[in-house]
Amino acid sequence: MTSQFHVAIIGAGLVGLKMALALHVHSIKCTVYEQAASTGGRFAGAVMLSPDSLRILDKYGAYAQLREQVYNFPAVKIRDAEGEPEDSCFYLGSRELFGYDALRAYRNVILKVLSTACAERRIDVVSGKKFSEILLSEDDDGQEDDGVHFKFQDGTMAHADILVAADGIHIKIRTVLFPQFRPEYNGVLVVCGAVKASSLNGAGGGGADGNDGLDTVAILEGRNGAGAFLLGPQLSDASELLAGTQRPFLPQTREEWARLSADQDFHLDFLREGYENRVPIVQRAVDNIVLGSTYIWPLQTLPKLERWWSSSSKNLDGSNGEGGGTANDSGGGGRVILMGDAAHAMPPTSSQGANQAFEDGWMLARVLKAVFTFDNVGSHAGSDARGSKVVKSSIEVDERLRKSLQTWHARRQDRIDRILQLTQQMHNLRLPIEEQRKLNDGEIYRSLARFQQARAGHRHEHEHDGVEHDEEAYFKMAVLEQWAWLYCPDDLVEDFQGKTDSDDNADGGL
Template identity: 35%
Template sequence: MQVAIIGAGAAGLSIALALHSRGIQCTIYESREAPHRGMGALMLAPNALRILDSLGLYQQLRSRGFNFSTVEFRDQHDTVNDTWQMGNQDQYGYDALRITRPAFLDVLRAAVEERCIKVKYAARYSHIVEERQKGVTFQLGDGTRIEADILVGADGVYSDVRRSIAPTVEPIYSGSLALLATIRRRFANEAASTTIKPPQTTFYYGQSNALLVLPQEHDGSQACLGTQRKYSEQSREDWVHLGYDKDKLYDLFMQDTSEWPQRVQDAMAQIDKDNIYIWPFYTLPDLPSWTSLPHRRTILIGDSSSSIPPTGGQGACQAIETAYTLAMVISTISKTPNLPADSYTTSIASWQSARQERVQKAKLFTTQLDNNRLPPAERAKLPAGTYWEAGQHPDLSWLYGAGLATKGVTRVEVQKNRGAVTRVRAATVDEIYGMNENLQNLPRVGTGDGVKGAC
């Protein structure tokens, strides 16, 4: 089995490492000429950290990011109105982790290099030449043609691979622009620093504005300040130009900030214009299929197949889950002899259905969390079930628990059929598949009669 992966971002590196852990050969093709470290940071919850731990990456990541369990919701008077649990060592085995994107990618790339996984840079994907029942041929920009058993598109929200599955689908601008800045969590006024502590992991909500404060180094010495503004859509080139206009970004960031409490204003006073960057929010329409039809040899994962707003920290987490579960299905199929001809397509179809169901649930969770930050008068206009009242904390074991979900997780069963042939079936299940006693490793998929592999 040979898998080709387009894109060397978080999703592409994750599936490469997951495939390698199961003995599946893969090659990553990246259009950039050298590794790209990216900007910003990720919020990783227990559901993703458990997978990364099973791949031997958690301890390195943990030492490079800020570990925490709750986020505070504060109003403009600095009053705590609610807290939200993003992780919990005792309950789920892991606290949440806030880590810069460059640090996250550095750890994954180091593991890819250490494990001798092939990465080819300056290898821009062009198009699919032919897809067959048992393989796919695709072409790079320089004319090189490559044969693979499976092609995985992990090339982001502007995916080129997606054209072969959903040629008319384009990212949709949400109308909102995120402005983010990194600061050192200290005060210029030494007297103030002894009496006013800098904000912790906090969402501040005012009458017309919102601000987040998220530490993201291991000792909390660096923090990200973030806010959101309505902004007209720009071309990709103009977004780049706006990103370099630091004076304009600073003015946008500082609009309507007088309502914030003093310690927030002290923190904002430390913003360096050069450390401000933007994130225009783009979403994808729900795709009917993440895989090519009828053979399903081309598969989309991560932002190329779905997009989740960042509020709940589940965008990267769901991409990592998708990568790991797909690797599990591919591994089980590849290691099972004498499969019927339709086993691959039916298993991938069932995997896709399970993942789409879980991603939709994660999207609803994010919408509810997003709506919690609205002013009470606006929130009261929303339909029931689209937000939570303060202190009304739902059970999140389906999301964070030891098992990827109570429903919508993918199970692959390998069974003998009347003693003659072996069939692989992927299905959604209601059981929670647990971890071993020390919560360090996910169960592995085996092969043979009656073996069940769970993610």
């Protein structure tokens, strides 16, 4: 049975549509509003999805369909400046260990699967609706109305009990709540393009001269100051790969960024820099970039927000230019909620931006289900309670929502902070090798260090008793120890074992 309260979502991208599916699983009615005329062709580029978000996608019944259309792989391999595999890799998934291999896919492929799933479930997605402003609305008796009234640029208006902002780092709603916080360019520019796998075949013989080892995503180090280069399949048959690199780049004006974005010659020159200090397979990739496939990505982050929701009962925290109250405010609020890049944008080097946004959505749906359907209000908030003006019930719902969002945010923020640390370590792994050597322990990503220690200890302990060491078992143990926190968090796993509707879990777990 679908709940009587209603959620509006701004943005029909990957995050917004997955949020809609999460609400549907929890029997919550929603409408998704998209500013573009249609969701088709909304995004370029590819993303990588790991077991934490794939487990959620599987719950929606959309994982199997997506898996058949995209590239499946377990880990990012790392090659040294001579093209030889290092004793290191970055696990993004493992069907054996985490239940799912990682997926790499163009955003539009994922978007089509999610759009189809929403259509099959009769979830309303309204195109051509660009958000304009949040309105202050009162009922006939001059009392503040429950929920959120908002307006679009075409002049039409809408109302929902909850408004979720899920349209990325530049979404306007965040500037309403936090006008003092803007996206910040972090000084690193990424340039990427596509290359056909057939153009990478060299003379053979293995190593980086052949095409061996590129059956998965690979980071290839450069020499003499050249940073790492990324090659990664992004079609299901691995016939096409992403080719890209990053390096420090001066800030630009909005107009200059727009010019560079359209300048294909600049893109190719950027990719070609350091050409002579790269292994042959990277050189071949640079020589054979598919014309028109390149794009730039100036990396941006957000300052840490004190909360991800409106604290004012009028949901207009920042309208006076001061940003509104604090996370500990009492009373109303919480009816406008940020998620994904709108709340905690992160660089792509750990491949967790989209995955964490999907986790946000699943856990937020649990929060809303618990808050708006608990027995003590006597009726669904925002419907019968509002219509009969049972003010006590409405206040009780707002207070419960505020407390639940505080706990949800605290747990999610702890997880985001840990992932940001991993992201910085992965970023440092892409620095020129000369720069990497200047870093301290813990500042750069290291793979499975405990595996080497355990293997050495086992060999020493049993070197005279004839007991053979099981390297595969130690390896699996080390992978689980390093990555289980990210790909199989206890809260999420327990959630899928049947605890989604427990009132004790109203704080939203992760």
